[in-house]
Amino acid sequence: MDRINRAAKWVFGFGAGLSMALVFLIIFVNSLRRYTVGRSVAWGEELPIYLTIYGVMFGLALAYLNDQHIRFTVITDMLPERVRNALFGLADVVTIAAGAALAYAGHVFATRRGNVDSSGLKATADGLAASTGLDWLVWLGKVGPWQYAVAFGGAILAVAAALRLVQRLSSRQEI
């Protein structure tokens, strides 16, 4: 169980860290270029936004595993240990349900109108597809794959909450 937890934290942390690094690099290099050589890339704005949205979803799941979300604790702090644990378990269940519902709703959202072009990314994605011969790359120029971040976030949030719940239940048995 501990190994699964560690693996999940590693994966979520990797996604969050990678997105943070890319967002910083793109924005920094793009603004440096703009102020030095006076040129910037068309996707310099949309891509970091979309990467951040994915990063937020990874960060959301990671924060859940680390118990770092902002929440009220005053009431729960006043309760006896056993009641409190039961409430936290309930909170995990609510989160699993919300995450799963969000994953479903997000899937509907992204597949329904994901075909719309993302104006900043379109030209680059089409160019990539043409030069590599990989037709699917044109999808990077559509909004769908990026909108899918919300569905993805719902899914990994549900996973994170499920891991917490299992952890809570198993640690209680040990007591």
Next chain:
Amino acid sequence: AQTIRVAHVDPDDWTGSKKGAAAQIFKNIVEGESDMTVEIFPAGALGNEDELVAQAQDNLTQVVLVSGAMSKICPAASVLDIPYTFSSATVAWDVLDGEFGDALSEHCREQTGLRTLAYGETGFRNFTNNTRPITKPEDMAGLKFRVQPIPLYVEMVKGLGGEPTPIAWTELPNALSTGVVDGQENPVGVIYNNGLHKLQKYMTLDGHVYAADFILISDEFYDMLEPAQQEVVAKAARVAGTMGRAIQQWNTAEGVGKVQAEGMEVFSPTSEEIAAFAEKAQPAVVEYLRGELGDDAEWIDRLQAAVTDATQ
């Protein structure tokens, strides 16, 4: 009775905002002549244009007034952006209010589930810059122009010999004042209202792209209305489009005077001079669009035929 939610991204104020004026007269007519209620959501309260269009497709918001977002969901509408197509606003009105506009409306309705009730206008876009007066395409050589990150605009500026630089709207004032770009292109009203004339010395009223406003209604909602209600809504939208055009024209005419009074040098090219620009820009954009549109490319020819009819 039904409630019609009307949304757009412009200010609410009817004297300075074309979509604001259009929305308000639409409300007044519909509420006056039917038992329906109209609620206006101005200034992007419900979202940006792309999001408004999506809401209308879901009948969440019933009527939306948009400009640029239309060609993203109905690619054929992008033929209206072919530079130097309309020699004047009245030609554009004739074309859009005539057979071509009706056919395009029907085509987009089938594709998107949104019915174009009427066309308003955002106005002709013009080049401004800080380096020299532009009287012929050759003057654009070597100048960096900020364009919206839309491929068609990139092709157009390339065709004219300038260097297109896609920069987001919010970054534009910075980019102009630090000289990251030499120029930009926008309707006069936008230039004046956002103080861009203070950052730019020269303007050429070349009117390269005529931006139309689309007054769209969810077709699902429209079908549910009684025939009498449909009639009121359609009439109100036509008046609203006309009102939007009138306010836009007023703002442009006033804006040209104001930017000159505040020190901008404005050049009004003759139709021969415009032809020189058209010769450079049009082929590049038309070629690009033919590649993009596929079967919809026929709309390029239909538009050109309609314009020829209207100018004769």
Next chain:
Amino acid sequence: MVYVILIGGLLAGVPIAIAIVAALLYFMATGEAPYTLRIVPTEIFKGLNSFPLLAIPLFVLAGELMNESGITGRIIAFANVLVGRMRAGLALVNIWASVIFAGLSGSAVADTSAIGRVFIPEMEKHGYDRSFAAALTAASSVIGPIIPPSIPVIIYALIVSGVSVPALFLAGVVPGILLAVFLSAYVMLTVKVDHGDQSADLDGPSSTEALLQGILPLLMPVLVVGSILLGIVTPTEAASFAVAYALILGLFVYRKIRLTALPGLFASAMRDSAVILIIIAAVAAANWLLTYNRIPNMLTDWVLANVDSKTAFLLATILLFLFVGLFLEGIAAMLVLVPILHPIAVSMGVDPTHFGILVIFNLMIGLITPPLGLCLFVAEGVAQVGMARLIRSIMPFFLVEVLVLIILTFVPQTVIWLPRVLGY
């Protein structure tokens, strides 16, 4: 049922953002057409789809890098040289280190934990009450988001069109310093024990060295905020420069950060930002639903019909924000209330910049008020003195901060003078 999920969930300890999303999902799933489930992800995506918002993860990253590069110690040494030898010196160093820290970080929580870890044990060693030290740390850390750069300011400027980030940044400088001065005065008047020369005990370099070493980190806010104010870069770009600067300091100048530590730092910066950003997105989705049903318009009409003077409106606003600050997380409160109150303030002739700083200052006070005060939580986490004791210790500081807020409210010049002088 929606309220049961929302309020019950919040009380049971469901994270705030998740409780809001769960309630919205339930509402959409059970609501009649046109409500449908996919509106929730649509609005969440929309809430995050913004370039200016990216300044938040970047500033958080810059703050974490600064922290890791050992700059907290340098700031404390710097403040120590300035005020350490005065009466109640160590307490003053705590306050003024927060003022300097404020220029590096947009986050009060980061300040509480960074400065608290050093100061709470140190102050106790010198005879201060541990709980007093924790309270002072939390109370002075709220200076962070008032003095630029500031995450709440960036969010405020996103909500309200027509208020610029540079103007708000400048407007926060005087109120932030004013708060530090009042806290200092309070500390000097009330600390009974003479803690005399205790500052000398802080391990560290000599005075000149400390001042010199403080300069490099202090250059960052000057460069970053300066370039935003001059209109050269946008806040998002400036934030990326701040990250680059912090990276250079940490990797090459102080050599405190190893390359292998970077992935972990990037990940935790995104995680800490995600916690803020997901609240923004969840509230944005809830706001869409409120706007769609014209609730803000109705509230505005009601206020305009019932509140007739500017003074009454400002007082009511203060009380309202102090009240919601008890329960709501600051950014969430701002996202819900500012779209309603800002237009009213403008129509009553309140300066928008003035109003913005009042709201932000007000909500920062909420960071130290129970039951939901983030800085209070963090200070308690560091000090471990028990929440009840800490709450008693924080009360006088809370009153001092409210006093400063009242001054800012009724003497608008304290806020708008600096931006006006510099042409905003």
